[in-house]
Amino acid sequence: MSFFKKMREKMFRSSDRLSEDLDALVEDKAPEVPTPGPLPDPERDAPLILDRPVPQAPDPQPAPVPPAAPLPGLPPEPEPERRPGLFGRMFGQTEEPRRILDDAMLESLEEVLIQADMGVETALRVTANIAEGRYGRRVSAREIKEALAAEIARILEPVARPMPLYPSRPQVVLVVGVNGSGKTTTIGKLASQFRAAGKSVVIAAGDTFRAAAVEQLQVWGRRAGVPVLTAPEGSDPASLAFDAMTKAQAEGADLLMIDTAGRLQNRADLMEELSKIVRVIRKKDPDAPHNTLLVLDATTGQNALNQVEIFRKLADVSGLVMTKLDGTAKGGVLVALADRFGLPIHAIGVGEQIDDLAPFDPEEFARALMGLDD
DSSP states (O other): OOHHHHHHHHSOOSTTOHHHHHHHHHHSOOOOOOOOOOOOOTTTSOOEETTEEOOOOOOOOOOOOOOOOOOTTSOOOOOOOOOOOHHHHHTTOOOOOEEEOOHHHHHHHHHHHHHTTOOHHHHHHHHHHHHTTTTTSEEEHHHHHHHHHHHHHHHHGGGBOOOOOOSOSSEEEEEEOOTTSSHHHHHHHHHHHHHHTTOOEEEEOOOTTOHHHHHHHHHHHHHHTOOEEOOOTTOOHHHHHHHHHHHHHHHTOSEEEEOOOOOOTTOHHHHHHHHHHHHHHHHHOTTOOSEEEEEEEGGGTTHHHHHHHHHHHHHOOOEEEEEOTTTTOOSHHHHHHHHHTOOOEEEEEOSSSTTOEEEOOHHHHHHHHTTOOO
16 A cells, blocks of 8 residues: 555544535535526416426517626626536436635635644635635635645645755764654654665664653664664763764764654753753764754644744754644644745654655645545
């Protein structure tokens, strides 16, 4: 099974899926004001049989009046509602529901995107771009989804970049993020991929205050076939990072991946500890860390924006990895992150298996987000 199919099947299983919301938005047609017409005449208004009027004497027709030119600045007249013909109704062929893309629908679309964690500013910008060339027209849910997918892919395209590799040996990759974001599993999955690509990898278990975190990283190290360097519980993480760099240099390792304890944005002491790790490893290599990956939990929604703000100031974040898109996440926060910060998004995760992390593909992600087929 391709990663796209796996992503499409796992993403957004919650009851408020974005795709379902868009379907409901189009089906919930706004009431239309009926055009006033002549009073009914029983003798003139004959019943319809098989879509054909009963033959009758034609009424005298007034002279044709040329259509009035539209006034400048006004939206185009809405298209007339199209109904299935005789053969369509006989064989059960019906057109998909359509709705006029007017101000009311645009406002509802903005609300749907905001509820999908896209954020107010990004949702307004995306909706405005969708309206261009479509305002006043009847659109289907499929057309809206296709347009949204194209617009989202356009926003994400500039930030979809793999993690760069450098000639430095070892290339130091510092992995940061708050508690429970998925740092440990991400390190294991990345280590497995780098090793499969022929790179020698060393992992340093920098969360020295939680024995469970070290044990979990050792499990992932065994799965990936990568050694994990540890220190006694309660040891100084910066000291472990320094020793790990020394050993990785001596062994000629290509990459050194350093795990860190979960950092809470409101814990100044833990944030200072992270800064200390950076200062210490730069004594061994002034350019280290060469990559600082911020791992974000997609289920945190808009709080991910705050995390990026904090970690950019403290650790000079170079790229993002988004995890847990298989849970109750709505996915739109990834669009908001790209629109606001422009940081590279290296990979996304949709599960706990070692192959459930893949390079970020903006078009596939956008179509999966909209519930569209491959």
